[in-house]
Amino acid sequence: MFSFITIAGNMDMAVKENVLYADNAIDMLAIDISDVTAPKLLKRLNAVFNRSYGWSANVDNQPILIGYSRTNVTQVLDCNQQGFGQNSFPGGGGVFWFSADVAAQSSIKTPGSSGASGASVGVAGSFSRFGIVDPYLYAIDQSDLHVIYIDDAKNPKEGKSVSVAWNVETLFPYKDKLFIGAQSGMYIMDNKTQKHLLC
Numbered sequence: 001m002f003s004f005i006t007i008a009g010n011m012d013m014a015v016k017e018n019v020l021y022a023d024n025a026i027d028m029l030a031i032d033i034s035d036v037t038a039p040k041l042l043k044r045l046n047a048v049f050n051r052s053y054g055w056s057a058n059v060d061n062q063p064i065l066i067g068y069s070r071t072n073v074t075q076v077l078d079c080n081q082q083g084f085g086q087n088s089f090p091g092g093g094g095v096f097w098f099s100a101d102v103a104a105q106s107s108i109k110t111p112g113s114s115g116a117s118g119a120s121v122g123v124a125g126s127f128s129r130f131g132i133v134d135p136y137l138y139a140i141d142q143s144d145l146h147v148i149y150i151d152d153a154k155n156p157k158e159g160k161s162v163s164v165a166w167n168v169e170t171l172f173p174y175k176d177k178l179f180i181g182a183q184s185g186m187y188i189m190d191n192k193t194q195k196h197l198l199c
Contacts, residue, residue, distance in 0.1 A: 008025065013130060023049060030044075049146065129170065140164065
């Protein structure tokens with residue numbers, strides 16, 4: 001059985017015990033998917049992520065969504081057009097940004113053990129910004145690692161945020177480490193203390 005949940009501003013997700021954790025712009029959602037035909041919002045953690053959406057306005061350093069309209073558009077592009085083969089197309093008074101490579105990636109299962117503790121891990125994509133190592137859900141935005149406690153899967157609690165680097169892109173938990181890829185290199189952190197080990 002298949003189901004689709006529309007989540008505006010979603011970039012990544014993770015699942016534990018029939019609970020889907022997904023970002024909704026700057027918020028974190030916990031959604032009960034035990035019945036995929038009738039998902040239920042369990043909890044919303046407000047303003048977890050400090051995301052920049054390009055040229056959007058900021059109020060008190062909090063990104064805001066001022067509105068959007070959903071429109072299906074088909075546009076034929078000339079191969080010589082600026083941006084073709086890249087991830088942006090200027091035009092229409094703005095720039096369209098996309099990431100087709102992320103959509104094409106298959107899901108992978110991370111290793112079933114986290115060192116001697118034997119903690120369970122979740123399933124994540126290869127360009128993942130979320131990773132689960134019980135009792136934590138780790139999530140990254142452009143510069144920070146966010147720790148969310150999910151020992152009670154249906155009642156997540158926001159923990160601390162740790163500055164990592166600028167342009168953080170991907171997160172892989174493995175054993176007792178968190179491998180965090182950024183445009184400037186790989187950062188390795190301890191997954192229990194969230195302290196930098198190597199940069």
